[in-house]
Amino acid sequence: MSVDSIFLLKLLTAAILLATPLLLAALGELVVEKSGVLNLGVEGMMLIGALFGYIAAYNLQTITCLEELVPGFCQKEERVFTFADYIIALLAAATAGALLAAVFGFLTQGLRANHVAVGLGLSILGAGLSNSLGSNFFGVNYTSVQVADHPEVFGKDALVWFSLAAVPTIWYVLQRTRLGLVIRAVGENHDSAYALGYRVSRIRFYCILFGGAMAGLAGAFIVLVHVDWKEGVTVGKGWLALALILFGTWRPMRVLCGAYIFGLLWASELRLDNLFPAWQLEWKTLLTTAPYLLTIIVLVLISRNPRMIRQNAPASLGKPFNPPS
């Protein structure tokens, strides 16, 4: 292989690593928004998922000290990290994300609080909780813990394939099944759906739980496959996932394309060091703003066509629902 093709291959691998968490979180949030709820807590749920996935994997990988039980007996033994362990870690992350989402669901659906305010609070809560639990668990000045190699399927992580398979599945469920029709009905016009006898709040609550679980998986992917756990490890990916849904105008296929475009751009920006080693540090600092700048530009281009938004956006998105009593 020539140098160029090796470079391209590396770039593509990096792009997949960056795009998969975006895609997972965005798909979960897509279902939530289709049911008419705007959950701005994606970043917080990703962080909590990341922490719990990491803790679970860490505990499964090493049998730690039993000193409290047997004095003088301390054995730190490495275990082979199997595929089953990986699934358990992912389930832990998804559960943690869903539990945090349940808080959001209780406040917005049960108590009818403002979606935006609770969502922002959820992001702060996720960051605070993961920082405090993380420093409690690993100690304030812990050195990074190496989670064993993640099991791979066809040369890529299993979660990559899962995220790719989720795209057509979610499209099919939303567009072609009764369940999807109910979710969309609730999101388009909650009053009519309520009049038809659907339990709007309950359906939305389940969608919120699904979104939380997907965000938890996205966080787990970051720490299990890409980088080690540290405070604020998601670096704003949850917010980019929210922008991606606008970019994809609430369509799973477009969200997929958007996630990979973002991943590729982000990866090539990270590799600029190799391309232009002579560039100064100050210019690199400015270049790290590129993904955020790009998000703004894309949002502007998408939103300039109001028909696109109006045709695809769920009509009751973020509107308070007060059932007639």
Add this chain to the structure above:
Amino acid sequence: MITLERRANVTHWTSLRSIGIALIITMLVSVLVLFIMSDQPAQAIWQMLTFPWQGRRMEVQLGLVLQQTAYLATIAIGLSVGFRANVWNIGAEGQFALGSIGAYTGYLLLGSPETLWALPAILAAGMIGGCLWALIPAALRVTCNTNELLTSLMLVYIGGHLLTYLCIGPWKGDPKAGQAETYPLPDSLRPATLISGTELHAGLFILLVAFIILAAILLFTLLGYRLRVAQHTPRAERFAGFSPNNTVWMSFAISGAMAGLAGAVYMTAETGKLIQAENYLENFGFAAIVIAFLGRLNPIGILLAAFMISYVNVGASYIQAALRVDDSVADLIEVAALFSFLGTATLDQYQLKFTRTLRKSRGPEVLS
């Protein structure tokens, strides 16, 4: 089965009661958090409540609390203008950074003056900086219908990197410093300390004046009335001849200017120079969002909420030093307060009604 039922008459008494319930929930959760996070929970709770009197000088700790209160309340009241009208500016952190940059730009443009008379111009430059940065999402919202929530948030990250860039690149100061920073302002230019040894300085008075002016505008003028109309019924706003676009422009301009002023005062009084973003920004802009909602978007409520949160924040860092409790307890208490206040706000207009569950009958049942 518990259902919510709309209250027939809403009085001040009902909203006071729901605030009381929220405070009690917050305290219970805070005690729970301290019990989990600390080895000596009783001592942690006691020190958290009474930390200003634990040290040798009470005014030092109280000064820290009041200092934070001033910054948080100033930014939060600016944000509340937009939140009332459903305009979501969540980028106050970036506007704070740009306020600091604007102030330093003003200082350089004036030719690095040494007299205190240049300070108003420098602060004004900071206000303009924050205001212009906030007008970017406003302009995009008005012209291209872009979601202002996401754009203002993205501009936080961009503003932070811009600050770091300026400290590394064009305005790089002392290369021997442990962090990237600019050359400091002369001491003669910085607001004077009021009580020696404390963090109370004249800059906080400027923030207080700005807060009072904006609070008076919101409470007593036609402009404030117009914003309250926009909050409750967007349709009525249009019937009354107020343009939604103007509301967007105005709320972003005001919140940006307030955050910019806070940033400018912070730069001149606390640090005296610009520092790379990680060591400079203290998340005031994000905490202010929480405070705006805790205060129910009401100026007096915001002041009380800012004091409460600052007290918790400073107390958390006190017990971190004294008892080795991680200071992220402050974040957890802050969010517990936010959620209980948001959750109980519903009880202002609705009351809980306990009803017996009506079981769905599946076809006619035979009575025996």
